[in-house]
Amino acid sequence: MKKFVVLSIALIMIATLLMVPGVQTSAETSYTALAEPDDDWLHVEGTDIVDKYGNKVWITGANWFGFNCRERMLLDSYHSDIIADIEMVADKGINVVRMPIATDLLYAWSRGEYPPSTDTSFNNPALAGLNSYELFNFMLENFKRVGIKVILDVHSAQTDNQGHTYPLWYNGTITEEIFKKAWVWVAEHYKNDDTIIGFDLKNEPHTNTGNVKIKAESAIWDDSNHPNNWKRVAQETALAILEVHPNVLIFVEGIEMYPKDGIWDDETFDTSPWTGNNDYYGNWWGGNLRGVKDYPINLGKYQSQLVYSPHDYGPLVYEQEWFKGDFITANDEEAKRILYEECWRDNWAFIMEDGISPLLIGEWGGLTEGGDKLLDLNLKYLRSMRDYILENKFKLHHTFWCINIDSADTGGLFTRDEGTPFPGGRDLKWNDNKYDNYLYPVLWKTDDGKFIGLDHKIPLGKNGISISELSDNPTSKPTTKPTPIPTPTAVSPTPSKGAVMYGDINRDGKVTSTDITVLRRYLMGTITDIDREAADVNLSGTVTSTDLTILKRYVIRIITELPLK
Known part of the structure; x- marks a missing residue:
């Protein structure tokens, strides 16, 4: 059955390249032949991520969700030609796509079960009849074709559009054992295809909702065998993955709350500003990596594959305390200092500053248009994060949230409002304001503005180059050598x-x-x-x-x- 599916996919890929509008097959196309399967693996040296030849790289990407949802597809297929979308993303210089997916879908694939995806063949004839597994591989082949790499992110235990709100990696029939098995299957299955360069083990482990936090329902970080100890589960899962796939990068996110004394001795605790006792540090879901100081992830001989990965947002996602007070009237430089001192430094920036690991900001971004009263503060936040990323180039990598038009609290790089139409986009436009002012400045580029991909053979889109081209470019060489x-x-x-x-x-x-x-x-x-x-x-x-x-x-x-x- 599995051999038949693989053969079917191969035939579908060939047919698609011949029939899909916008996919050229002539020698004149700017998209060259598919990449070599095994030459683009990355690893960590100090606080740098480097390629197999020791050249520093900069992961500057964006998130594209949908395989974590009930539809089991990139949701923009509803609105457009998804092949044209992928080409647009590559042409805009996004060298990595972080792709959310659900554990139950991966586990089904591992057992030879292939749940259907929503039919969007009215916009994408080439997708007609593809199940979720075939569709996922179809997307990988098209990312490969345009020089984009992928970080696979388990966003939730179950395929559910709100599944990310559940705080833990296990839920219902998805146990810790199944979570690990699903990841090991993915590692084994894709270990010879370096289109997927990294695994983000679990999106945003956090606490239960409400002011009263319950340890039994929340992610913690310590050296215990507690079932909710994310540090333990992440470390064990990473080691199991790396035993079968030692070349893949492992991204480990933080949690939400961390005890000020580093000891998880409360079965419940109150975080209310009125009734609580203020003995826990809070942050964004997945954004609290304070525990790394006390209990760092230890991967032994595989330590060079580990990257810590916090998330961070602005006040339009949630009005955290650091967006109040002096931040409101601060200029951009002062606003950045406030964010650094009140949030970034102690929650995660210390990891790169102390030489522990590079960092990947797995999610940042937000609304850039509209009439919300907090919009100006949100734009100030985005400028601050943009500038901080640029100041820490090569140590601080990032994947912007998000490409999709479907994210209600952040908006996307695709829009229906002010923007530039593109061939195949149909009712989608490219959000020039968001891209030009916040993402473009922190994309990896040469001095003359060419986007730099992470593939050694395939240039990144029509406007980019491959790493091998960069290596032979004297003007860029100093920025790519340790x-x-x-x-x-x-x-x-x-x-x-x-x-x-x-x-x-x-x-x-x-x-x-x-x-x-x-x-x-x-x-x-x-x-x-x-x-x-x-x-x-x-x-x-x-x-x-x-x-x-x-x-x-x-x-x-x-x-x-x-x-x-």
């Missing part, structure tokens, strides 16, 4: 073994940073003609990324002899 490489200067070659000049990979009689570039391109598969014997600078018998690291160290004079014995 260690800057100086202007090429000849290094006196050390005594060679026989007639081999180790490090002289391009055979020009010198060992320079040009050889570094040549070796990098060889490892990425973009060239094949090098002196392989000279490239094997550690005498291992093969040419690998280890040789690239050694050559870098030699050229910048950290080591003085080649080969490295």
Whole structure:
């Protein structure tokens, strides 16, 4: 049954590329052949996320929901040609899409059950008859085609448009065991396809509603075996995933409340400003990572795959205390300082500042138009977060909420109001105000404005480049290396073994940073003609990324002899 489904999907993909309007198949298309399946995995070095060659990357994306909902699809298919939408998103420079999904849907797929998706073939003929599994893979193939990567996010236990409001990762028939099994199945199933570069284990663990919080109904963070200990469950789930898929990034969100003494010894506690005892720190759902100081996630040999991921919003989502008082009259710089000191620093910014991990702001954003009395404060918040992200480029990654037109309390990059129509959008427009002023400034771009994707082969949309193109771009190179490489200067070659000049990979009689570039391109598969014997600078018998690291160290004079014995 599974083999049949995979074959069906492959045939559907081929047919779709031939029949869908807007999908070109000629040699002139700006969308090249599909990416290599296994060359774009990322990992963490200090507070940077880097590619397999050690180049720093910046994840600058947006959220696109629907597979977590009853419809089991990207909801904008209702309104438009979804292929045109995906191409528009790539052309606008969004290099990652965070895709919410539900545990029960993943678990069904793992058992060979494929619940239907809502039929939107009236706008998308190519989607006619596809079940949820086929449709999901169809979306992955189209993201791959335009150079977009995916972070898969378990948004809720059950496919429900309001499922994210439930505070925990288990609910009803979805147990902790099923939660873990579903994730391990996903890891095994997609471990050879680097379109999905990361897993966000659970969206926004939080407490029960109301002022009186009940520990038995709320996510906590400590070193206990409590069933609601999110730190324990996240760590155990991550380790189980990484045993079968050691290349994937693991994103762990925070919780909502954290005890000021770090000890969860209350079965209930009152957070009311009038009747409560004020002994817990509160924050956004998923935004409280204070527990990392006391109880950090420990993935052992897989620690380099861990990224912490808070969420943060403005006053139009909820008027938190830090949006009151001095924030109201503060200028932008002062507003940013208030947010940092009253919320960001102690809830999550310390994680990157203390060198623990890079961060991904998994959700931020909000309404940018309308007549709400808090709109001006919301725009001030958005400017503050935008500027803070930019100030912490490469340490602070983000996925904006959201692309969809369907988010009531934030709006989306798609709109029906003021904006720019686009081919295939039908009744959707692109929200220029939201994009130009808040998202565009914090997208990864070259100095001349080209968007930078995370694929080594496929450029990001019509207006972008791939990482491999960036690596060969002298003006951009310093921003993508953990260690800057100086202007090429000849290094006196050390005594060679026989007639081999180790490090002289391009055979020009010198060992320079040009050889570094040549070796990098060889490892990425973009060239094949090098002196392989000279490239094997550690005498291992093969040419690998280890040789690239050694050559870098030699050229910048950290080591003085080649080969490295």
